[in-house]
Amino acid sequence: MDRVGSTLGVAMVGCGTVGGAVARLLLRDQDILKARLSPVLELRHIVDVNFDHARQLGLDERLFRTNLDEALRDPAVGAVVELIGGTTVARSVIERALSAGKCVVTANKALLAHHGVELYALARRNGCCISFEASCAGGIPIIRALCDGLIANRIDAIYGIVNGTCNSILTDMTHHGQSYADALAAAQRDGLAEADPTLDVSGMDSAHKLAIMASLAFGARIRLEAIPVSGIDTLQLRDISYGQELGYVVKLLAIAQRRETGLSLRVRPVFITKEHPLAWVSGPFNAVSVYGHATGHTMYYGRGAGGMPTASAVVADLSAVAMGTAQRAFAQLGIWPDLSGQANQLAIDEVRSRYYIRVMAEDRPGVLAQVATILGRHGISISSVLQHEAINGAASTTGVPVVITTHRSQEGNVRTALGDVDAMEAIKAASVCIGIVDEHPEQL
Amino acid sequence: MDRVGSTLGVAMVGCGTVGGAVARLLLRDQDILKARLSPVLELRHIVDVNFDHARQLGLDERLFRTNLDEALRDPAVGAVVELIGGTTVARSVIERALSAGKCVVTANKALLAHHGVELYALARRNGCCISFEASCAGGIPIIRALCDGLIANRIDAIYGIVNGTCNSILTDMTHHGQSYADALAAAQRDGLAEADPTLDVSGMDSAHKLAIMASLAFGARIRLEAIPVSGIDTLQLRDISYGQELGYVVKLLAIAQRRETGLSLRVRPVFITKEHPLAWVSGPFNAVSVYGHATGHTMYYGRGAGGMPTASAVVADLSAVAMGTAQRAFAQLGIWPDLSGQANQLAIDEVRSRYYIRVMAEDRPGVLAQVATILGRHGISISSVLQHEAINGAASTTGVPVVITTHRSQEGNVRTALGDVDAMEAIKAASVCIGIVDEHPEQL
Numbered sequence: 001m002d003r004v005g006s007t008l009g010v011a012m013v014g015c016g017t018v019g020g021a022v023a024r025l026l027l028r029d030q031d032i033l034k035a036r037l038s039p040v041l042e043l044r045h046i047v048d049v050n051f052d053h054a055r056q057l058g059l060d061e062r063l064f065r066t067n068l069d070e071a072l073r074d075p076a077v078g079a080v081v082e083l084i085g086g087t088t089v090a091r092s093v094i095e096r097a098l099s100a101g102k103c104v105v106t107a108n109k110a111l112l113a114h115h116g117v118e119l120y121a122l123a124r125r126n127g128c129c130i131s132f133e134a135s136c137a138g139g140i141p142i143i144r145a146l147c148d149g150l151i152a153n154r155i156d157a158i159y160g161i162v163n164g165t166c167n168s169i170l171t172d173m174t175h176h177g178q179s180y181a182d183a184l185a186a187a188q189r190d191g192l193a194e195a196d197p198t199l200d201v202s203g204m205d206s207a208h209k210l211a212i213m214a215s216l217a218f219g220a221r222i223r224l225e226a227i228p229v230s231g232i233d234t235l236q237l238r239d240i241s242y243g244q245e246l247g248y249v250v251k252l253l254a255i256a257q258r259r260e261t262g263l264s265l266r267v268r269p270v271f272i273t274k275e276h277p278l279a280w281v282s283g284p285f286n287a288v289s290v291y292g293h294a295t296g297h298t299m300y301y302g303r304g305a306g307g308m309p310t311a312s313a314v315v316a317d318l319s320a321v322a323m324g325t326a327q328r329a330f331a332q333l334g335i336w337p338d339l340s341g342q343a344n345q346l347a348i349d350e351v352r353s354r355y356y357i358r359v360m361a362e363d364r365p366g367v368l369a370q371v372a373t374i375l376g377r378h379g380i381s382i383s384s385v386l387q388h389e390a391i392n393g394a395a396s397t398t399g400v401p402v403v404i405t406t407h408r409s410q411e412g413n414v415r416t417a418l419g420d421v422d423a424m425e426a427i428k429a430a431s432v433c434i435g436i437v438d439e440h441p442e443q444l
Numbered sequence: 445m446d447r448v449g450s451t452l453g454v455a456m457v458g459c460g461t462v463g464g465a466v467a468r469l470l471l472r473d474q475d476i477l478k479a480r481l482s483p484v485l486e487l488r489h490i491v492d493v494n495f496d497h498a499r500q501l502g503l504d505e506r507l508f509r510t511n512l513d514e515a516l517r518d519p520a521v522g523a524v525v526e527l528i529g530g531t532t533v534a535r536s537v538i539e540r541a542l543s544a545g546k547c548v549v550t551a552n553k554a555l556l557a558h559h560g561v562e563l564y565a566l567a568r569r570n571g572c573c574i575s576f577e578a579s580c581a582g583g584i585p586i587i588r589a590l591c592d593g594l595i596a597n598r599i600d601a602i603y604g605i606v607n608g609t610c611n612s613i614l615t616d617m618t619h620h621g622q623s624y625a626d627a628l629a630a631a632q633r634d635g636l637a638e639a640d641p642t643l644d645v646s647g648m649d650s651a652h653k654l655a656i657m658a659s660l661a662f663g664a665r666i667r668l669e670a671i672p673v674s675g676i677d678t679l680q681l682r683d684i685s686y687g688q689e690l691g692y693v694v695k696l697l698a699i700a701q702r703r704e705t706g707l708s709l710r711v712r713p714v715f716i717t718k719e720h721p722l723a724w725v726s727g728p729f730n731a732v733s734v735y736g737h738a739t740g741h742t743m744y745y746g747r748g749a750g751g752m753p754t755a756s757a758v759v760a761d762l763s764a765v766a767m768g769t770a771q772r773a774f775a776q777l778g779i780w781p782d783l784s785g786q787a788n789q790l791a792i793d794e795v796r797s798r799y800y801i802r803v804m805a806e807d808r809p810g811v812l813a814q815v816a817t818i819l820g821r822h823g824i825s826i827s828s829v830l831q832h833e834a835i836n837g838a839a840s841t842t843g844v845p846v847v848i849t850t851h852r853s854q855e856g857n858v859r860t861a862l863g864d865v866d867a868m869e870a871i872k873a874a875s876v877c878i879g880i881v882d883e884h885p886e887q888l
Binding site for chain 2: 021025029032033034035036037038039133138139140141144145148149150151152153154219275277280285292293294295296297298299300301302303306308309311312313315316319320322323324325328329332333334335444
């Protein structure tokens with residue numbers, strides 16, 4: 001399996017934004033790489049159905065192929081780069097490449113989150129490997145940190161800001177007081193959000209990345225469907241403002257925590273204190289905090305998307321295949337999901353956290369006491385209450401916002417309690433509940 | 445050179461704080477590693493002159509050796525870990541290990557900064573390798589980022605907070621208004637500073653790490669002696685306060701910038717804006733910002749010292765030796781200093797930066813005009829002036845502080861101009877000059 005020679009032939013499938021940037025690194029910038037790496041990466045085939053973008057970039061037409069088989073039949077090709085995305089055609093491309101004995105490099109988080117186990121196993125049967133640094137957090141070498149730099153650690157937790165679209169929107173809402181709709185429209189104008197932003201703003205893209213990172217960190221198979229996911233599309237500006245008053249910043253976090261009974265995974269907008277290292281990560285930047293039993297807190301920051309940052313990760317993977325280090329790590333590490341057992345993923349109700357709760361209460365005596373009584377009955381202890389003076393009459397129908405923060409509570413209890421609260425006649429709208437994530441304790 | 449088997453025998457030389465933590469990871473925590481890595485790391489020899497600490501840790505006395513040769517003669521030993529520090533005995537240990545064909549893992553930044561080229565060459569002649577993740581920034585996998593994750597990049601700049609002692613002292617001075625002497629005493633009490641703190645506070649330890657990181661980032665030999673180094677021991681609290689008023693935080697930065705004419709390297713306390721990602725790195729934490737032509741800004745954060753974080757890096761290196769990936773990278777990357785040409789290190793006078801200048805001026809008409817005239821004559825343009833009202837009479841002999849920030853200027857001109865300023869009769873004390881580091885522009 002260590003077919004290491006002086007040249008690694010590369011076939012690239014898909015030549016969009018990332019593909020174009022990979023071609024740039026392998027062709028226009030090849031002198032940079034040649035000075036740093038002795039095996040040469042030779043781009044031999046660009047496979048696509050449409051070469052408009054490739055032509056715009058001035059790429060050599062002699063590399064263009066519409067048929068993958070031609071590339072796979074080339075014995076000089078040692079690695080296939082899959083950059084078409086999605087879980088159908090991309091899956092078949094990767095399966096054909098692995099079956100032909102080619103190592104695969106991919107940026108496809110959705111595919112790996114859904115079908116990683118089968119694909120890793122197929123790679124192993126064919127004596128090759130799959131590398132996917134580009135699948136999580138763009139140019140940040142977070143997969144390498146989990147598989148290599150932190151290998152001596154029992155990983156206890158991961159907290160990641162891994163979707164630049166969401167982080168841009170939340171940054172605009174927080175810093176410029178924009179509504180979600182306006183911030184989304186701005187992100188779409190700036191090319192930071194897709195025309196259909198669902199995959200990003202729903203939190204699903206973050207869940208894909210969380211599943212991949214957690215599987216390696218904890219050496220366990222993760223069921224994507226069992227990760228509770230909520231997105232940023234229902235966030236209200238007023239909650240961001242109240243949070244700021246309390247010293248918090250809202251972030252869409254992908255969270256994985258090792259608990260005694262299993263793994264607690266979730267994706268959701270949460271409040272973190274302004275002092276937390278993730279709080280200042282703004283705009284399209286990503287960052288992932290990893291807590292190891294030996295290292296304590298380490299954090300990795302950078303651009304989580306975009307052609308060149310993602311291409312940097314793709315070419316790093318190609319370099320590792322060319323050196324034979326990717327193959328060795330794939331063969332000798334025990335953390336790959338096809339070698340791992342199934343994780344025990346804890347239900348969302350078992351999460352223990354502090355919470356921000358906003359209820360819309362009728363402005364009359366006794367309502368707050370009633371809410372507090374319900375919370376107390378479910379074992380939820382109140383940490384602070386924030387209620388501004390109501391402008392006379394304005395709140396008669398909508399209620400006035402009362403913001404409560406709790407001490408550490410069980411999420412299931414909070415959910416049940418809020419059901420009871422919302423059933424009160426004096427509560428005028430559905431309550432809002434947002435988790436508060438404290439700094440994870442280091443175990444040093 | 446790829447002697448990869450199912451077990452890697454390890455000899456560890458030096459069993460102090462880091463050595464004890466390495467032993468803990470390899471012995472007490474061995475199940476964590478065995479679940480994550482198929483080759484087994486077997487600690488077979490602990491070589492030292494004094495086993496008091498090893499005994500306190502309850503380590504198996506049968507591992508203790510006072511003679512390195514015994515360990516080197518053991519054919520099952522594939523790697524020697526050097527943790528004694530310094531540039532004399534440690535050098536001989538490493539040379540003997542390499543000559544015996546053993547791979548070396550070391551945390552010794554001083555030795556590599558001074559003698560890395562000869563040691564890498566010796567390793568190469570003997571078909572083995574030297575790994576040194578633990579030499580820079582403790583548990584942060586920054587060496588791996590430079591050699592692996594960012595390999596496709598032309599690195600344009602590195603800005604590092606790489607000395608936890610200095611960062612703790614500066615954090616205390618900044619947040620608690622402590623004097624340098626008091627903050628140092630507190631750091632010594634807390635075990636964050638040595639009894640003789642010179643190596644840390646002088647900036648020399650940071651220079652060692654900068655030399656190592658820059659050599660890999662730029663693929664060039666770095667002359668340690670040619671790095672201008674100034675420490676934090678002459679920093680005055682009042683400059684930290686004025687800086688804060690202007691929106692800056694003081695940090696001891698290790699800086700490396702690629703310029704058209706060569707490399708600009710330096711270690712010194714500088715001001716950075718409160719928005720800079722390095723500004724919030726506080727206490728004993730380290731962080732390194734790396735700017736690549738493809739990734740843009742990436743940053744790596746974590747504990748830069750301490751037994752367990754450093755041991756995490758040592759064991760990551762041992763794992764890479766056990767998998768054979770360290771040997772392959774050492775053989776196939778072109779960035780190692782023994783394979784590289786000499787860097788053209790630019791003189792400090794060629795640095796272009798903004799500057800904070802504090803002059804102690806007699807409080808009478810015309811003095812500021814005179815200072816401004818001198819600066820203008822040397823091509824230095826003033827960006828802002830800060831002068832508080834003097835308390836009557838208090839400043840007659842010492843002068844009043846006038847704080848000036850400049851636009852981008854050449855350091856040599858600033859130095860000459862301040863010589864002229866300090867020669868003025870109305871200037872009552874030597875002027876203070878601190879560089880202001882702006883966010884490095886990304887080249888995406």
